[in-house]
Amino acid sequence: MSKVKLNIARCKGCGYCVDECPKQAISFTGRISEKGYDTIQVDDEKCIACGSCYRVCPDSVFEILV
């Protein structure tokens, strides 16, 4: 089960989550979203659901499920 739910339509590709993730579980996809931004993806294997991404995201993309 996924630990993080993403609302990718909100993502503006600022990269704060990529920078803050203590496990380097977040990376850019290279795919351009509807808004025109490079969006992110989460590697569930590496994710420890610490919530760092939720706390630093200006656009409330993340929801921590566990």
Add this chain to the structure above:
Amino acid sequence: MKLKAPECVFSSAGFCPGCGHGLASRLVGETAEELNIVEKLVTVVDVACCSFNIDYWNFDTIMAAHGRDIPTAVGVKHVRPGCPVLAYMGDGAAYSIGMAETIHAALRNDPVTVIVINNSVFGMTGGQMAPTTLPGERTATSPKGKDPARYGTLSGVELLKGMDIAYLARAELVGVGGMAKAKRYIKKALEHQLNGDGFSLVELLSPCPTNLNLPPVKAKQFVHEEMTKYFPLGEFIDKGGDK
């Protein structure tokens, strides 16, 4: 730990990628939900980037004339003394066009909470030099860097330090630790208002990647490394205590 964006902050507004306003708005939403004041809270937003919050959060919101949202908030507080009132503005409104309003509201110790987003430039108008611009910082109107011999750098929190107000603090919207502190300060400021202690102001240092001409992560580092040299963080006044 389950974490979900507060329901009173319901959409992604038109802020630039990496803007601190999105972070500050979410913190206000989280704090309001924790204090159980979502229904009662009245927010007054200023002209400029912070006015986007009118679409971003689900509180009763008034948009004031530029720089005059503290007096507007004080007016709301007089009419609705039972409602917590939050004035939300940028550094241009609080320390430039609305300096007199900020100082005099603090002098009267009016029972409102003020959140100031300090990004060191005039953001919405195109990144012009502001009173809060750091010495040597390049902006649209100081392309060679701000000349410290000619223009000083104004720290609003330092001006208010000597005043008889309930709460005064400054945090940075950078990183997990910075966000945790910012949230704690916003919560304390609102609690002081709910306790009737008087004027409370929280300044939040915010990255403005668009106008600093930096990628968002670099803008965040600029706030953390450069801005905090001139704008020290922490709680400066905390009166009233736990009532």
